[in-house]
Amino acid sequence: MTTSNLTNIDSKSIESKYKMITENVTVSYDGIEAVKNVTMKFKEKSVTALIGPSGCGKTTFLRCLNRMHDMTKNAKVTGKVMIDDIDLYSKDIDPIYHRRKVGMVFQKPNPFPTMSIYDNVTAGLRLNGVRDKRILDEIVEDSLKMAYLWDEVKNDLKKSAIELSGGQQQRLCIARALAIQPEVLLMDEPASALDPIATQKIEETITELKKDYAIIIVTHNMQQAIRVSDYTGFMYLGDLIEFRETKKLFTDPKDELTAKYVQGHFG
Numbered sequence: 001m002t003t004s005n006l007t008n009i010d011s012k013s014i015e016s017k018y019k020m021i022t023e024n025v026t027v028s029y030d031g032i033e034a035v036k037n038v039t040m041k042f043k044e045k046s047v048t049a050l051i052g053p054s055g056c057g058k059t060t061f062l063r064c065l066n067r068m069h070d071m072t073k074n075a076k077v078t079g080k081v082m083i084d085d086i087d088l089y090s091k092d093i094d095p096i097y098h099r100r101k102v103g104m105v106f107q108k109p110n111p112f113p114t115m116s117i118y119d120n121v122t123a124g125l126r127l128n129g130v131r132d133k134r135i136l137d138e139i140v141e142d143s144l145k146m147a148y149l150w151d152e153v154k155n156d157l158k159k160s161a162i163e164l165s166g167g168q169q170q171r172l173c174i175a176r177a178l179a180i181q182p183e184v185l186l187m188d189e190p191a192s193a194l195d196p197i198a199t200q201k202i203e204e205t206i207t208e209l210k211k212d213y214a215i216i217i218v219t220h221n222m223q224q225a226i227r228v229s230d231y232t233g234f235m236y237l238g239d240l241i242e243f244r245e246t247k248k249l250f251t252d253p254k255d256e257l258t259a260k261y262v263q264g265h266f267g
């Protein structure tokens with residue numbers, strides 16, 4: 001399928017200010033393309049959802065946005081991923097410095113199991129040489145507040161992270177990602193391992209975080225995309241089929257495949 005990605009980008013999106021832009025991103029595993037020529041623009045202070053059937057390339061694409069494929073031996077990425085006009089894949093940049101601008105939250109909560117809540121949040125900072133206790137304390141409080149976990153754990157920061165509930169662990173992982181002060185937050189099905197109440201909390205957290213961040217979220221759950229996102233990209237077999245404001249994509253899809261998918265004809 002060769003749908004032109006650019007023609008299906010909503011014209012309103014193009015006028016706005018973008019935090020991140022991908023240009024013709026292609027990812028192949030052992031020479032087989034899993035993501036094909038994807039061009040997308042991610043606005044500041046907004047949530048963009050990536051939807052599509054299993055295996056369509058959502059996670060593969062998301063992982064390009066912070067160069068996570070650098071660690072996958074059989075993966076090859078081509079194209080550009082621009083953050084504030086700097087190409088993350090340019091040979092002239094320090095990938096570690098720029099990768100720090102992009103935080104990631106995974107499908108399953110993955111706090112460091114042997115560490116306390118406090119140490120989980122500060123792990124990345126300490127790795128980057130921050131030692132000042134006063135600064136660390138401040139960042140712990142700010143990050144946990146941003147992740148809407150502070151009130152539940154403020155008196156228990158030395159408690160082991162694995163003593164938290166699944167939903168709390170996921171919000172701790174969000175706090176850990178925020179502690180290194182990223183500019184973009186990537187979330188790969190952040191609520192799929194959680195119960196409905198924890199899911200609601202994560203969705204509320206996402207809605208609050210978008211006041212400060214560009215958030216890109218992969219989700220299987222179309223209702224979740226409708227609830228939390230401003231823009232949605234529908235992918236199919238590695239192609240970006242349609243990318244528009246969420247409301248429009250779900251109520252007035254331009255592409256027949258998108259229409260079939262959002263109406264639940266295949267999944």
Ligand SMILES: Nc1ncnc2c1ncn2[C@@H]1O[C@H](COP(=O)(O)OP(=O)(O)OP(=O)(O)O)[C@@H](O)[C@H]1O
Pocket residue numbers: 029030034052053054055056057058059060061072074220
């Ligand atoms: N490390 C890998 N090596 C080889 N092929 C891979 C690898 N990771 C993913 N793939 C393949 O790439 C394609 C896209 O996978 P990806 O996980 O990105 O899809 P997805 O849309 O996120 O799926 P799901 O919704 O099931 O998580 C699939 O065909 C998958 O089998």
